[in-house]
Structures are given as structure tokens and as C-alpha cells.
Amino acid sequence: MDLPVQILNSLNYILVLILVAMGLAIIFGLMRVINMAHGEFFLLGAYTVVLTDQAGLGFWLGLLLAPILVGGIGMVIEYICIRHLYRRFLDTILATWGLSIAIKQLIIIVFGPAGLMIKPPLPQMVSFMGIEYPSYRLFIMAVALVTIGLTFYIFLKTDFGLGARAVIDNRDMAAVLGINTRKMYRTTFTFGSALAGLAGAVMAPLMSCDPQMGLGFFIPAFLAILTGGTGTLAGVLVGGGAVGGADSLISFLYSPVVSQIVVFSMVIVVIRIRPQGLLGTKSGR
Amino acid sequence: MKPSRFHRLVLRLVVLLIFALFPLTGNDYLTVQLTQYTVYGIFAMSLSLLWGYAGILCFGHAIFFGVGAYVMALITKGMVPGFTGFLTSTWVGLVLAVLSVAFFALVLGYFLFYGRLSGPYLGIVTLAISVILERVAVNWYYIGGFNGLTEVPALNFFGWEVRELHALFYFILAVALGLYLFCDRLMRSPLGTTMAAIRDNETRAEFFGYNSANYKILIFCIGGSVAGLAGALFATVTEFVSPTIIGFGFSTEVLIWVALGGKEVLLASFLGAVVVRILEAFLSDLLTYYWIMILGLFFVVSVMFFPRGIFGSLLSDRK
Numbered sequence: 001m002d003l004p005v006q007i008l009n010s011l012n013y014i015l016v017l018i019l020v021a022m023g024l025a026i027i028f029g030l031m032r033v034i035n036m037a038h039g040e041f042f043l044l045g046a047y048t049v050v051l052t053d054q055a056g057l058g059f060w061l062g063l064l065l066a067p068i069l070v071g072g073i074g075m076v077i078e079y080i081c082i083r084h085l086y087r088r089f090l091d092t093i094l095a096t097w098g099l100s101i102a103i104k105q106l107i108i109i110v111f112g113p114a115g116l117m118i119k120p121p122l123p124q125m126v127s128f129m130g131i132e133y134p135s136y137r138l139f140i141m142a143v144a145l146v147t148i149g150l151t152f153y154i155f156l157k158t159d160f161g162l163g164a165r166a167v168i169d170n171r172d173m174a175a176v177l178g179i180n181t182r183k184m185y186r187t188t189f190t191f192g193s194a195l196a197g198l199a200g201a202v203m204a205p206l207m208s209c210d211p212q213m214g215l216g217f218f219i220p221a222f223l224a225i226l227t228g229g230t231g232t233l234a235g236v237l238v239g240g241g242a243v244g245g246a247d248s249l250i251s252f253l254y255s256p257v258v259s260q261i262v263v264f265s266m267v268i269v270v271i272r273i274r275p276q277g278l279l280g281t282k283s284g285r
Numbered sequence: 286m287k288p289s290r291f292h293r294l295v296l297r298l299v300v301l302l303i304f305a306l307f308p309l310t311g312n313d314y315l316t317v318q319l320t321q322y323t324v325y326g327i328f329a330m331s332l333s334l335l336w337g338y339a340g341i342l343c344f345g346h347a348i349f350f351g352v353g354a355y356v357m358a359l360i361t362k363g364m365v366p367g368f369t370g371f372l373t374s375t376w377v378g379l380v381l382a383v384l385s386v387a388f389f390a391l392v393l394g395y396f397l398f399y400g401r402l403s404g405p406y407l408g409i410v411t412l413a414i415s416v417i418l419e420r421v422a423v424n425w426y427y428i429g430g431f432n433g434l435t436e437v438p439a440l441n442f443f444g445w446e447v448r449e450l451h452a453l454f455y456f457i458l459a460v461a462l463g464l465y466l467f468c469d470r471l472m473r474s475p476l477g478t479t480m481a482a483i484r485d486n487e488t489r490a491e492f493f494g495y496n497s498a499n500y501k502i503l504i505f506c507i508g509g510s511v512a513g514l515a516g517a518l519f520a521t522v523t524e525f526v527s528p529t530i531i532g533f534g535f536s537t538e539v540l541i542w543v544a545l546g547g548k549e550v551l552l553a554s555f556l557g558a559v560v561v562r563i564l565e566a567f568l569s570d571l572l573t574y575y576w577i578m579i580l581g582l583f584f585v586v587s588v589m590f591f592p593r594g595i596f597g598s599l600l601s602d603r604k
Contacts, residue, residue: 034405084589090342093405094544094588097344101537101581109574215533219413226406257424260417268396268410275401 004131006252012137014244015144016199018236021221022151023195025236028225029168030188033082033092037100038221039214040107041193044070045200046209047107050116059121059205066201067194074193078186086185100214107211115208140202147198148237155233164188220247223267229277238278243267296600297552304458308451320454322562323461324519329542329558330461330468330551331511337548338472339504340484344408345415346512346539349386351531352418353513354520355428356382358437361521364427375441379517386513387506394502401498403487412536419532433527437520457518461555464511468551471507480504541584547597556596 024038035041045066052062077099085092122136155161166174167184175181199217207213220243228239243263250259270278304323308316328350335341359365360378371377393414397407423431440447440456447453471477482490483497491497520526529535539558546557561580569576587594 034409036409081585081589088592090404091588091592093342093408094540095585097537097540098581098584098588101584102578105574105578105581109578215416219409219416222409223413226410255424257420260420264413264417268400271402272396272400 002131004129005133006248008133008137010245010248010252012141013248014241015141015148016203017217017220017224017244018148018240019144019199020196020217021224021236021240022148022233023192023199024218024221025225025230025233026151026155026164026188026195027192029230030164031082031086031185032089033086033096033189034222035189035192036093036097036218037077037103038096038192038196039216039218040100040103041070041074041196041214042200042203042217043107043209043211043214044073044103045197046204046213047111047200048197049201049204050111050118050209053118059118062204063198063201067198070197070200071190071194075186075190077193078189082189083182083185104211104214111211113211115210117208118205120205136205140206143198143202147195151195152233160187220244220263223264225277227267227270227278229274229279232279235277235279242278293600300552300556301462305455308454313450316454317450318562318566319559320450320457320522321519322559323454323457324515324522325539325542325558325562326555327461327464327518328512328515328539329546329554330465331508331515332539332543333546333548333551333554334468334472334511335504335508336543337550337554338477338484339480339501339508341501341505341508342404342408343411343508344540345411345413345533345536347531347533347536348411348415348418349390349509349512350516350519350535350539351415351422351526351528352389353382353386353516354526354530355422355434355516356385356513357517357520358434358526359428361438362434362436364434375438375521379514382517383510383513386516387510390506390509391502394505398498398501398505412533415531415536416533419528422528422531429527431528433525435525437524437526439524440518440521453522457522460514460518464514465551465555468511472551476500476503541580543594544584545587545595547594547600549593550597550600553594553596553600557594 020038020042023041024035027033027035027038048066048069049059049062052065053059081095081099082092085095120136122134122139124135125132126135126138127133153161155164163174163179163184166177166179167181171181200214203217221240224239224243225236226239227242228235228237246266247259247263250262304319307319328346331349332343332346335343335346357378360368360381361373361375363369363373368377397410402410422428422433428434440453447456472480479490479495479500482493483495483500487497516530519530542558542561543554544557545561546555547553565576565580572579591597
């Protein structure tokens with residue numbers, strides 16, 4: 001594999017990682033909930049696609065369905081469980097962890113523990129600038145870029161985004177000024193879940209879907225947030241770029257195990273030097 | 286109702302008695318199982334020390350257990366270069382297992398606690414470490430790779446090989462009792478009070494002049510060492526180590542045991558581990574794959590409605 005292809009692959013990975021990390025960061029920023037089941041939402045998104053593929057309905061319907069379905073599941077989970085734990089910060093991560101175990105096991109019961117492949121939806125190669133590149137990967141990048149752009153637009157330009165940023169900055173003050181924080185929480189959790197579901201769905205054709213794949217994205221996504229800093233969406237971009245880029249580059253040069261160790265050590269050193277993350281300003285941890 | 290001191294003492298003695306008398310039932314299979322569960326119980330106590338008493342939520346606690354187990358296995362199997370003769374004995378194995386885990390916890394704690402990580406951040410960073418270490422163990426062929434190391438020698442003190450199942454059971458039980466008394470005493474000491482202060486209000490504790498990071502590193506080392514010792518014992522009891530005991534899944538399990546049992550009480554955590562394992566032994570055959578799902582959901586319910594655990598309220602001396 002030559003270098004330009006590798007760079008594109010890295011970019012691909014970075015964008016999907018940002019998609020996952022963004023959902024996590026929004027939920028955390030707004031609700032102070034670390035959603036340990038986020039990786040499992042990714043998983044559910046991927047298996048939605050597997051399901052429609054197996055049912056003969058094709059990949060595209062699954063791609064459309066995944067964010068809706070996973071968003072819905074997120075909303076239900078928020079209603080049944082998370083809602084009752086807002087005042088108990090640490091307990092939410094335990095509860096969502098329990099959920100993640102249950103969801104993962106449910107997937108194993110329904111689909112079995114083995115990896116499942118689905119038919120490549122866009123098998124053609126595209127050639128440009130003298131290299132051949134799978135068109136599906138370009139499609140992923142486009143989807144991720146559009147979604148990331150849309151999220152930024154929602155948070156920076158709309159009324160909802162204004163309210164959301166107000167809640168992130170000072171939740172009590174926002175509540176006093178008449179923002180319905182409860183409703184905001186539910187919307188946010190649904191939205192964050194849907195992002196993870198979408199990320200899972202677009203990634204499904206590229207990897208073999210197995211019940212552990214969620215964790216493989218959750219941990220780097222979390223490290224990306226730690227590196228970039230919480231509180232701003234831009235931090236997620238920087239963190240995702242740094243973690244995702246280093247991870248895929250070192251995997252390419254050495255091996256995935258070495259890259260995990262190196263990336264993790266890097267993150268530890270970063271948070272030792274800058275506990276608030278590269279872009280973070282608040283000491284909100 | 287707040288249980289009286291006497292009440293609590295009686296409860297503790299009853300638990301000890303049940304354990305001590307269990308082999309008399311003559312069920313050797315369960316005695317062997319219970320030996321292993323007692324080791325898990327020690328492991329659970331070490332997490333309770335960190336999480337319940339010091340407020341350090343460690344999602345990757347199996348790293349200490351696993352490192353302890355691997356060090357013990359490598360040393361007693363004579364696989365560490367330059368370690369021959371006496372240096373492959375149980376004594377050296379146990380001491381080095383504990384020391385290396387303590388050192389590991391020291392280095393890790395320095396980065397984590399001076400990085401001002403706490404709460405969920407700390408939890409997930411330790412989780413990431415355990416995932417990585419598991420992968421390292423799987424890919425490192427010298428330490429057995431995916432298959433792990435088998436035929437770890439049994440405990441051997443002055444030529445007395447602790448292999449007979451009753452002897453082993455009582456030996457492990459005695460170690461568990463000793464560690465319980467040690468941890469319990471530790472948490473009643475001034476150090477324990479300081480840890481509780483840091484757990485309840487870190488800023489205030491710092492204003493009183495306590496360097497909270499140093500205290501956290503200290504308790505991290507102690508908790509880690511106990512977990513490492515449990516790991517070392519585990520390696521000799523089961524005569525087997527594999528990457529699963531250092532990884533994510535096992536870290537999850539111990540957290541569930543401790544949360545279900547009751548993180549704020551050492552004995553409750555211990556019982557949480559033993560009881561969940563016993564239930565698992567019976568129910569996982571019956572429920573197969575559904576067992577883990579039910580356990581996960583039960584965990585959610587217990588976090589929501591019984592934050593102090595099942596045995597926690599029963600055995601606690603705090604209101």
C-alpha cells in the first residue's frame with residue numbers, strides 16, 4: 001500500500017472517530033454523563049445494517065434506518081434509566097456500563113459472537129491523482145464531513161444550539177432563564193446516540209461486524225476527547241485528528257498493538273502536561 | 286436501623302464460620318471452586334479499598350491482578366532470565382509480584398493523579414490500559430500469547446507443597462482473613478480517615494494541607510498490591526494464567542461484584558464476588574448466554590435503586 005492511499009485511509013478513520021467522539025462529547029458536555037454504552041450504540045448501528053443486509057433489503061435502507069433506530073433506543077434508555085440518575089454523576093457511568101454489557105450480550109444472543117461481513121455497497125474503485133481508491137471510503141468521508149458540519153451548524157447557528165451551549169456553560173443559570181434542561185437532555189442524548197448509530201452503520205461494510213467492535217471505537221473516541229479537551233466541539237476535532245491520525249499511521253508503520261501503546265502513552269503524557277486537554281479552558285474534570 | 290457493633294461482629298464471625306466449616310460438607314468440587322472464589326473475593330476487597338474507601342473508580346482493576354499473576358507465573362516457572370534456584374521459589378514470586386504491581390501502580394498513579402484525573406476520566410483511562418495490556422499479553426508469545434501459561438507450580442513453603450485441596454482452601458482463607466484484617470485496620474487508621482476526607486471533599490482536604498495526589502497514589506499502590514497478591518495466588522491456585530485475567534472483561538466482572546456486594550464495606554465486596562460467582566456457576570448452565578445479559582441489567586437496577594449494594598447496608602457501620 002502506498003502513502004497517499006494510507007493518508008486517505010487515516011483521514012477516513014479520523015472522520016469516523018470524530019463522529020463517534022462528537023456524540024460522546026455532546027452528551028458529556030451537556031449532561032455530564034459519560035455514556036459507556038456509546039460503543040454499543042455504534043454496534044447497534046452496525047448491526048442494523050447487517051440486519052437489513054441479511055433480510056435482503058440492502059445496505060442503503062439500513063444506513064437510513066440506523067441513526068433513527070439507535071436514536072430511538074437512546075431516547076428510551078434516557079427515559080427509563082439515565083433520567084433518574086442526573087444528580088448522581090458517577091452512577092450514570094456505572095448504569096450505562098451495565099447497559100452496554102446487556103446490549104452487547106443481546107447482540108451475541110441474536111447474531112452470534114462471530115464476525116459478520118456484509119456485501120460491499122459500492123464496490124467500484126475511483127482513480128484520481130494517479131491512485132486507485134475505493135469509492136465507498138470516499139462516500140464515508142463525505143457522510144462524516146456533512147454530519148460533522150451539520151452538527152457544528154446546529155450547535156453554533158440555531159436556537160437549539162444556543163440553548164445547548166448555555167446549558168454547557170452554566171446549567172443552573174440556563175435553567176433559571178427558562179431553558180427546559182430536561183427536554184434538552186433528552187434531545188441531546190437522542191442526537192448523540194443517533195450519531196454513534198450512523199457511525200456504526202457507515203463503518204459496517206468496511207470491517208467484520210463483531211460484538212467487540214464498539215469498544216474498539218469507544219476507547220479511542222474517549223482518548224480523543226481527553227486529548228482535545230471537553231467543553232468545545234473544536235476540541236473533539238483536534239483530539240480526533242491527533243488520536244486517529246497517530247493511531248492509523250503507527251498501525252501502518254509498525255503494528256496495531258504498538259500503535260495502541262504509543263497512542264495511549266501519548267495521551268497520558270498530554271493530560272499530564274495539560275490536564276484540561278489541548279484546547280480545553282475549563283478545569284471541569 | 287443502624288446495626289450495633291456487636292451485631293456486626295457476630296455477622297462477620299458467622300461469615301467466617303460458614304467459610305471455615307464449608308469443606309466439612311465433603312463436597313470437594315465446591316471446595317475447590319470456593320478456593321478460587323475466595324481469591325476473587327480478595328481481589329474484590331482491593332477494589333473496594335480504592336473505590337469505596339478512597340473514591341477512586343478503577344475500571345481496569347484487572348491490570349493489577351493480571352500483572353501479579355503473570356509475574357508470579359513467570360518467576361516460579363523459571364522463565365525470567367537470570368532467575369534460577371531460590372529465585373524461582375514461591376517466596377520470591379509472591380514478593381516480586383507484589384512489588385512489581387506496587388511499582389506499576391506508583392508510576393501509573395503519578396501520571397494519573399498529578400494529571401488531576403478523577404471520577405469517570407480515571408475510570409476510563411484505567412479501562413483503556415487494561416484493554417491495551419490484554420492485547421499486549423495476547424501478542425507477546427514469550428509469555429504464552431493467547432493461550433497463556435499453563436503448569437504454574439503450586440505454592441511451596443519450605444518444601445511443603447500446598448496442593449491438597451483442603452490445605453489450599455484453608456491457606457487461601459487464612460490469607461483472605463489476614464488481608465481483610467489488614468485493610469480494615471488500615472481504613473480505621475489516620476490514613477483511612479484522610480482518605481475518607483479526600484473522597485468526600487478533595488478541595489477541603491487540600492486546604493487542610495493534605496497533598497491529595499500523594500495520598501491517592503499511596504492508596505492506589507496499596508489497593509494495587511493487594512490485587513496483585515490476589516493475582517499471584519490465583520496463578521498458583523488454578524495453575525494457569527491467560528490474557529483474559531488482565532483484560533477488560535475481568536475488570537468488568539470485579540466491578541460488578543463490588544457494586545452488587547457493596548463498595549463501601551470490605552466484607553460486602555468480598556461476599557459480592559463469592560456470591561455472584563456461585564450464582565454464575567449454577568445459573569450460567571441454565572441461562573447460558575442470557576446470564577451475562579441478566580447480570581448487566583441487574584447491575585443497572587442495583588446502581589439505580591441500591592447504590593450501596595446488597596450486603597452493603599447489612600454490614601455497614603456507617604449510616
